[in-house]
Amino acid sequence: xxxxxxxxxxxxxFALDEGALRVVEEVSFSIGDGEFVAIxxxxxxxxxxxxxxxxxxxxxxxxxxxxxxxxxxxxxxxGILIPQSGSVFPWLTVRENxxxxxxxxxxxxxxxxxxxxxxxxxxxxxxxxxxxxxxxxMLKRAELARALVVKPEILYLDEPFSALDxxxxxxxxxxxLKILSQERHTVLLITHDVEEAVHLADRILxxxxxxxxxxxxxxxxxxHPRKLTSPEVQELRFAILxxxxxxxxxxxxxAPTGG
Amino acid sequence: xxxxxxTLPPLAVIALLIALWWGVVAVTGSAIFPTxxxxxxxGVELIEDGTLWxxxxxxxxxxxxxxxxxxxxxxxxxLWMGWVRGAYDTLNPIFQMLRPIxxxxxxxxxxxxxxxxxASPIYLIFISSVFPMVVQTTAGVHTIERRYLRAAENxxxxxxxxxxxxxxxxxxxxxxxxxxxxxxxxxxxxxxAEMIALRSGLGYLIIDSRNAGNRYDLVIAGMIIIGLIxxxxxxxxxxxxxxxxxxxxxxx
Numbered sequence: 001x002x003x004x005x006x007x008x009x010x011x012x013x014f015a016l017d018e019g020a021l022r023v024v025e026e027v028s029f030s031i032g033d034g035e036f037v038a039i040x041x042x043x044x045x046x047x048x049x050x051x052x053x054x055x056x057x058x059x060x061x062x063x064x065x066x067x068x069x070x071x072x073x074x075x076x077x078x079g080i081l082i083p084q085s086g087s088v089f090p091w092l093t094v095r096e097n098x099x100x101x102x103x104x105x106x107x108x109x110x111x112x113x114x115x116x117x118x119x120x121x122x123x124x125x126x127x128x129x130x131x132x133x134x135x136x137x138m139l140k141r142a143e144l145a146r147a148l149v150v151k152p153e154i155l156y157l158d159e160p161f162s163a164l165d166x167x168x169x170x171x172x173x174x175x176x177l178k179i180l181s182q183e184r185h186t187v188l189l190i191t192h193d194v195e196e197a198v199h200l201a202d203r204i205l206x207x208x209x210x211x212x213x214x215x216x217x218x219x220x221x222x223x224h225p226r227k228l229t230s231p232e233v234q235e236l237r238f239a240i241l242x243x244x245x246x247x248x249x250x251x252x253x254x255a256p257t258g259g
Numbered sequence: 260x261x262x263x264x265x266t267l268p269p270l271a272v273i274a275l276l277i278a279l280w281w282g283v284v285a286v287t288g289s290a291i292f293p294t295x296x297x298x299x300x301x302g303v304e305l306i307e308d309g310t311l312w313x314x315x316x317x318x319x320x321x322x323x324x325x326x327x328x329x330x331x332x333x334x335x336x337x338l339w340m341g342w343v344r345g346a347y348d349t350l351n352p353i354f355q356m357l358r359p360i361x362x363x364x365x366x367x368x369x370x371x372x373x374x375x376x377x378a379s380p381i382y383l384i385f386i387s388s389v390f391p392m393v394v395q396t397t398a399g400v401h402t403i404e405r406r407y408l409r410a411a412e413n414x415x416x417x418x419x420x421x422x423x424x425x426x427x428x429x430x431x432x433x434x435x436x437x438x439x440x441x442x443x444x445x446x447x448x449x450x451x452a453e454m455i456a457l458r459s460g461l462g463y464l465i466i467d468s469r470n471a472g473n474r475y476d477l478v479i480a481g482m483i484i485i486g487l488i489x490x491x492x493x494x495x496x497x498x499x500x501x502x503x504x505x506x507x508x509x510x511x
Contacts, residue, residue, distance in 0.1 A: 057412075076415055087409065089429075091429060100414060103416050130506070132506065
């Protein structure tokens with residue numbers, strides 16, 4: 001597999017009153033073309049910062065991020081970031097949001113393309129709705145469609161479904177997998193939800209808490225569609241939870257969702 | 260509560276105040292202060308001889324001109340100050356100092372610069388409504404959430420698209436708030452400005468009614484008309500807040 005993203009020796013400190021706080025320390029890994037990699041770590045461990053560095057929004061103090069072998073110096077439409085808090089423009093309709101990224105492109109039929117992707121994520125009939133008229137799940141769909149419509153090579157997902165309820169989150173995951181089976185993207189997902197990572201990713205990296213370092217790496221190797229209750233999925237899940245310092249007893253306490 | 264139920268209490272209070280007013284005038288037997296009915300007949304008199312419309316038209320024209328001039332200057336200036344750090348650091352202290360000066364304090368200077376024609380009240384309206392709108396617009400730019408700017412940056416759109424599709428629509432609700440404040444102040448000021456020297460406008464009507472034979476019925480009729488028109492102007496501005504592309508900001 002050709003390397004798509006090469007992260008080399010990233011360091012990042014944040015200046016505080018009491019001195020520098022090391023947020024990210026010596027993170028190196030690479031992602032293959034078309035690969036789906038999930039990074040799992042506890043809340044507040046610097047995952048978002050790491051993703052923002054890779055997507056080009058934050059400059060690292062040290063280290064480089066290269067995409068297709070070219071060192072990247074800032075964000076580009078090659079890789080679209082879907083932030084945790086969402087970034088669908090509330091002053092534009094769904095269609096206008098989807099067409100936003102197409103501005104300046106020489107597409108013949110921007111409206112048609114926007115509506116195609118709206119339909120693809122299940123927002124048909126809501127093209128002229130404003131975001132405040134949509135539910136949380138629909139907003140996430142609009143966000144996803146707006147990213148997909150510019151045909152990015154990479155999707156950066158920062159806890160994309162964490163604000164949704166368990167059922168909606170599961171639905172969105174299935175929809176994402178369906179879309180990814182039709183369109184080839186390299187995906188880097190940041191999440192604290194181990195089940196989500198096991199459900200979606202080809203490879204899972206476990207981050208140690210602050211300063212963030214890569215602690216372990218798991219190849220998932222289970223073909224899609226994955227049955228979340230299957231023993232191999234559960235085994236992998238417990239192994240990752242173990243890396244995160246949650247014992248098997250503790251893991252059993254939280255009831256499995258979905259199936 | 261239904262619409263009727265909600266409008267009933269304020270109407271009751273108004274009716275009570277009018278009754279109180281009427282009662283006090285009747286008890287004290289004041290020769291100068293009019294009863295509500297005298298105010299009504301005075302108002303009808305103004306409508307019948309047509310002078311009321313002239314005064315209203317003159318006041319509205321001055322407010323409209325000064326206010327639009329202020330919008331045209333304040334909105335681009337506010338956007339620029341909000342976006343460019345250096346512009347903010349340079350101009351904001353000056354504006355913060357000029358802002359608390361009452362427009363009334365500008366009257367002597369306005370007369371000195373512009374004489375006693377229409378230009379003086381227009382200038383006063385401009386000066387009074389431009390600052391709130393600059394401040395609101397600048398604050399609007401400063402409070403654009405970073406996630407939206409990042410998204411725009413991510414899609415690599417042109418500067419034109421960034422401004423026309425992100426920055427300006429994001430600030431628009433704040434601009435409308437600024438316009439509401441600006442127009443409110445403008446209406447306050449025009450009446451004050453017209454009391455000085457002009458021969459038309461609602462402010463002139465009030466002062467002239469007093470000077471020309473203590474016509475306090477017309478003074479009060481003029482005051483009530485000023486209040487009603489101010490209410491209408493604010494209602495007009497509130498219609499802008501109902502636009503679908505800005506409602507997201509007011510919903511919470």
